[in-house]
Amino acid sequence: MINSKCTTRILILRSIAILISQTVVSAQSTTDMISTTGFVLDECAIDNITCEVNAVCTVTNGSITCDCIEGYQGNGTACSDTDECVNGTDVCNWKSTCKNLLGSYACECDIGYTGNGTLCEDIDECSKGLDNCDVNAICINNDGSFNCICETGYTGNGTSCDDIEECSDGSDNCDADADCGNTDGSFTCVCKTGYTGNGTTCKDLDECSTGSDSCDVNANCVNTVGSFICACKTGYSGNGVTCTDMDECLNGLHNCDDYAICINTDGSFHCICEPGYTGHGTICYGIFLSARAPKQRCNLISDCCCA
Ligand SMILES: [Ca+2]
Ligand SMILES: [Ca+2]
Numbered sequence: 001m002i003n004s005k006c007t008t009r010i011l012i013l014r015s016i017a018i019l020i021s022q023t024v025v026s027a028q029s030t031t032d033m034i035s036t037t038g039f040v041l042d043e044c045a046i047d048n049i050t051c052e053v054n055a056v057c058t059v060t061n062g063s064i065t066c067d068c069i070e071g072y073q074g075n076g077t078a079c080s081d082t083d084e085c086v087n088g089t090d091v092c093n094w095k096s097t098c099k100n101l102l103g104s105y106a107c108e109c110d111i112g113y114t115g116n117g118t119l120c121e122d123i124d125e126c127s128k129g130l131d132n133c134d135v136n137a138i139c140i141n142n143d144g145s146f147n148c149i150c151e152t153g154y155t156g157n158g159t160s161c162d163d164i165e166e167c168s169d170g171s172d173n174c175d176a177d178a179d180c181g182n183t184d185g186s187f188t189c190v191c192k193t194g195y196t197g198n199g200t201t202c203k204d205l206d207e208c209s210t211g212s213d214s215c216d217v218n219a220n221c222v223n224t225v226g227s228f229i230c231a232c233k234t235g236y237s238g239n240g241v242t243c244t245d246m247d248e249c250l251n252g253l254h255n256c257d258d259y260a261i262c263i264n265t266d267g268s269f270h271c272i273c274e275p276g277y278t279g280h281g282t283i284c285y286g287i288f289l290s291a292r293a294p295k296q297r298c299n300l301i302s303d304c305c306c307a
């Protein structure tokens with residue numbers, strides 16, 4: 001565009017130029033003037049100082065106009081940069097940032113997106129290894145960013161995850177009769193000695209019926225909750241794990257008759273009536289006395305035999 005004052009001046013100058021060249025130039029039109037030698041006279045070239053540096057000069061129907069080039073705005077003699085970012089004529093993606101430049105503008109995809117600015121798409125930081133999640137965290141991609149979530153068994157903000165000490169903070173699910181052991185990222189539950197189960201559920205182990213007791217072969221096993229008891233059988237002495245035969249004949253625990261011979265056996269004893277006496281050993285009768293007069297040693301045959 002050019003104002004009327006400027007246009008008048010241009011026309012006057014053009015007329016002077018025509019007069020100067022009319023002896024060698026034959027005008028065929030008001031737009032293009034061809035010299036006898038064939039050169040085109042360019043009015044814009046003749047008067048190029050009228051257009052601004054950021055404008056283009058064109059000749060239309062004998063008049064020259066100056067138009068600001070793309071990216072600039074004004075009347076042609078004065079052109080200023082167009083801020084496309086402000087006037088909304090940019091074509092930047094909504095996920096990009098518009099940056100105005102002299103005569104132009106640029107679109108830069110926002111952080112978390114990639115593309116040419118006009119087209120921007122999400123960056124999958126997780127699959128590209130661009131995340132900063134902890135090694136014990138799960139990376140979850142989302143539009144424009146990503147999330148880090150600590151894996152089960154760990155606690156933290158995702159970029160830093162620490163093992164949870166389940167045993168000490170009480171978040172384990174071990175049975176009351178199990179031992180809890182902390183591990184990196186988890187924990188273990190092991191039933192205590194005397195109990196059986198998977199650790200989260202434990203019940204008493206019946207050592208006696210499962211044969212896992214340590215009782216002596218000559219002991220009786222008695223199951224208890226969480227343990228068992230070994231008691232030596234009658235005729236044996238010891239702690240139950242080790243039982244030895246009691247010598248009833250020596251320790252005086254036998255019940256043999258005074259006139260019987262005590263014979264120790266493994267786990268018991270026998271009583272055998274001494275010669276001259278009869279009975280089952282715990283009671284011996286003199287063979288020459290009545291059955292009503294036992295335990296009277298027959299010192300003399302006459303004492304025993306009244307027949
Ligand atoms: Ca993303
Ligand atoms: Ca743990």
Ligand SMILES: [Ca+2]
Nearest residue numbers: 205224226227
């Ligand atoms: Ca038991």
Ligand SMILES: [Ca+2]
Nearest residue numbers: 246265267268
């Ligand atoms: Ca014995």
